[in-house]
Amino acid sequence: MTEVKVATLNLFNKVGRWGERMPLVVDQFVELAPDVIGLQEVDLTIDQGMALCRAVNSRVGESPRYWIYHMTRPGRAAHFLANAFMSRLPAEAHEGLDYLTFESVAHRLRVKLPDGKLLDCYNTHLHYPPEAVEERLAQAKKLRVWVDTWKGANAVVVSGDFNAYPGEPTLDLMKEKFVSAHEAANGREPEKTWPTPVNTYDPSPPGTxxxxxxxxxxxxxxxxxxxxxxPLDADLFPSDHLGLVAVLEVG
Incomplete structure (x- = not known):
């Protein structure tokens, strides 16, 4: 069995005091030391992903360094709502999926584990408004079909900001094939992953x-x-989202 640590975080691009948030992200990233992490809302106008990758790599010492793989959206949101993977495992393939709705995308990074096994990681950010239940479901159906087209991996991870509250059909669809890591490990989903006090303008209900x-x-x-x-500002978090991390054993 090979152990691998995967994570996800919506960065909230450069809004919400990014200059003050970035050191928190870097510190907690280095402490967490994921093998692969999927990021959402990466801001290309400030080269946010590369800046984060360089800052983390300056702190990892003799550990393997991270590489970053971007996948941006089409249209008007391309510059500030990109997705990205950061991985310290060697990549075998990288490609994207355009949902062709609401400028949303997903991407896949196939990585090779130390024992030669292959792990397919998918990173996505589904359509946002809480009321867009059917729109998210349609995107999730496309994601499922796309995931099923790729063969040859020993295990598959699909992570990201699904913008889907517990009980939504999008989550039912995903759980037909996959297990939720947090639910499998803890018997339930987190109380919430959004928002933190960093987000001061969105009145949508909190949730996972x-x-x-x-x-x-x-x-x-x-x-x-x-x-x-x-430690000196209880309202300052790494992002307006909380991230997730899972340690997996690939047999």
């Missing part, structure tokens, strides 16, 4: 919107991540 779904691997542990506020 972010997930790590797994197929073909055993979930050893899972928990919230990027969930520690600044």
């Amino acid at each position: 919107l972010d997930y790590i779904f797994v197929d073909g691997a055993k979930v050893k542990s899972a928990s919230l991540a990027f969930d520690k506020p600044h």
Whole structure:
């Protein structure tokens, strides 16, 4: 069995005091030390992903360094709502899926584990408004079909900001094939992954919107991540979302 640590975090691009948030993200990233992480809302106008990758790599010492793989949206949101993977495992393939609705995309990174096994990681950010239940479901159906077209991996992880509250059909669809890592490890989903006090303008109800779904691997542990506020400012978190992390065993 090979152990691998995967994570997800919506960065909230550069809004919400990013200059103050970035050190928190870097500190907690280095402490977490994921093998692969999927990021959403990466701002290309400030080269946010590369800046984060360089900052983390300056702190990892003799550990393997991270590489970053971007996948941006089409249209008007391209510059500030990109997705990205950061991985310290060697990549075998990288490609994207345009949902062709609401400028939303997903992407896949196939990585090779130290023992030669292959892990397919998918990173997505589904359509946002809470009332867009059917729109998210349609995107999730496309995601499921796309995932099923790729063969040859020993295990599959699908993670990201699904913008889907517990009880939505999008989550039912995902759980037909995958297990939710947090639910498998803890018997339930987190109380919430959104919002933190960083988000001061969106009045939508709090809830669990972010997930790590797994197929073909055993979930050893899972928990919230990027969930520690600044020690001197209880309203300053790494993002307006909390992240998730899971330790998996790939047989």
